[in-house]
Amino acid sequence: MLSQVHSFILQGIEPVLCEIEVDLANTGLPKTTIVGLPDAAVRESLERVRTAMTNCGYAVPMTRLLVNLAPADVRKEGPIYDLPIAIGLLLASKNIQTEKHKNLLFAGELALDGRIRSVNGVINLAILCKQLELDGIIVPTANAYEATAVEGINVYPADNLTSVVGFLNNLAPIQSLDSKNYVDHLWETQPQVNFSDIKGQEAAKRAMTIAAAGNHNILMIGPAGTGKTLLAKALPGILPPLSPEEALEVTRIYSTVGEVPDGQALITQRPVRSPHHTASAPALIGGGSIPRPGAVSLAHNGVLFLDELPEFSRSVIETLRQPLEDGKVTIARSQATYQFPSKFMLVAAMNPSPRGDVPTTEIGHREMERYMSRISGPLIDRIDIHVDVPRLPYLKLASQHYPEPSESIRQKILHARLVQAERNGSTLKPNASLSNRELDELATLNNECQLLMKDAMTELGLSARAYDKVRRVARTIADLDNANDIAIHHLSEAIAYRLMDRETVY
Secondary structure, eight states: OEEEEEEEEEETTEEEEEEEEEEEESSSSOOEEEESSBOHHHHTHHHHHHHHHHHTTOOOOOSEEEEEEESTTSOBOSGGGHHHHHHHHHHHTTSOOSSGGGGEEEOOEEOTTSBEEOOSOHHHHHHHHHHHTOSEEEEEHHHHHHHTTSTTSEEEEESBHHHHHHHHTTSSOOOOBOOOOOGGGOSOOOOSSOGGGSOSOHHHHHHHHHHHHHTOOEEEEOOTTSSHHHHHHHGGGGSOOOOHHHHHHHHHHHHHTTOSOTTOOSOOSOOEEOOOTTOOHHHHHEETTTTEEOHHHHTTTSEEEESSGGGSOHHHHGGGHHHHHHSEEEEEOSSOEEEEEOOOEEEEEEOSSTTSSOOOSHHHHHHHHHHHTTSOHHHHHTOSEEEEOOOOOHHHHHOOOOOOOHHHHHHHHHHHHHHHHHHHSOTTOOGGGOOHHHHHHHSOOOHHHHHHHHHHHHHHOOOHHHHHHHHHHHHHHHHHTTOSSOOHHHHHHHHHTBGGGSSOOO
């Protein structure tokens, strides 16, 4: 007897339909075979399925059993096929008598007692179900809430194999979960640090405000203990909330690695990732024998904070070039090529020297130059804003004056993002994403600004990429001022943020 059940394969974060074919043959010696490029977890699934079926009271046929996972040329990974294989075997052995399974997709890991354990990628399965215009999905209860963010399908949460069989035989209903609108929940929680808690560093706060308003990459340079990490921790509190499209993209990525919190449908806050400087290239960019998203993809539509930037391995941080430029990571393997989105805001911090201070001797200056040269020119070129974070005098630290709070700064940023959305044509296109052609139309420079830009490029030796970065930052500064055109003072401030393009930093 032959049966067919459908599940999915994840290629990157893209779901592909997987057809599970189960064939029971009455001729020949009993033998169990599973084909279709299964990994070890998939090959072991047959033992889990047999034991779970036996413990749930279903007889396991002692015949030749062949399980085929199609398409046969795509690698199958993980325990997600336990439930669909069990359903296929129960169909072939006539324990399930209906055709109800044909409009459903299945995924789930089986415990030996028949319980259904959580798996990764359920929201992607729901998206595939909607694309195929099927009725719904049967998934573990622990993951079911993820799928409710996808409208137009039925999500059936399953606790054990017996309940699924009863549902398919129309003997015991499973109540489907209703799709929910999570737009009202797409707002960040209270930040770890409020900008009003950070005394002084007004220039750095201004740079962080501009970076948040236009989604620009920023590099903070200053001695140890001046508040660089504190500023980075305060940044999420002034970022705009995720849009529904952005939240769905982020959730799809987190679902593939099983990091969506239990009982939560969407990631509702902008992700912030802060890998340690000992991180490897696969940890930062993604990869491995079974490609997984790295920190740059887990920071998609959020913030990637790299503290002590020169302490990262040179070969590791150089891998940031492609995602910073393209907004995606491509991982090539012999059998397939995987793509993970990685549109993040880079926030980096570094000391000017290994000792963490600004040297005063000639030897110290040479040491500082060697230390700062660990960051290559092409990578520096891709960072829009470079800002100095100097030591604060005692009077600033002892002052009882509390600066502008995050709530007030966030309102300015929200207004600037609204202006950009109306002008750029999309809420998903902040100024940092404008192309060269779009800059020519939306960030035009008057004659006075062109003369200043010419002098800056000559004196600082700015590259063509840096030229566009300056124009993007100037456009954002103008938006914060609610100005239609870029003025000379907007451009001057943008040029001042090219600190690392100068011959000497201090």
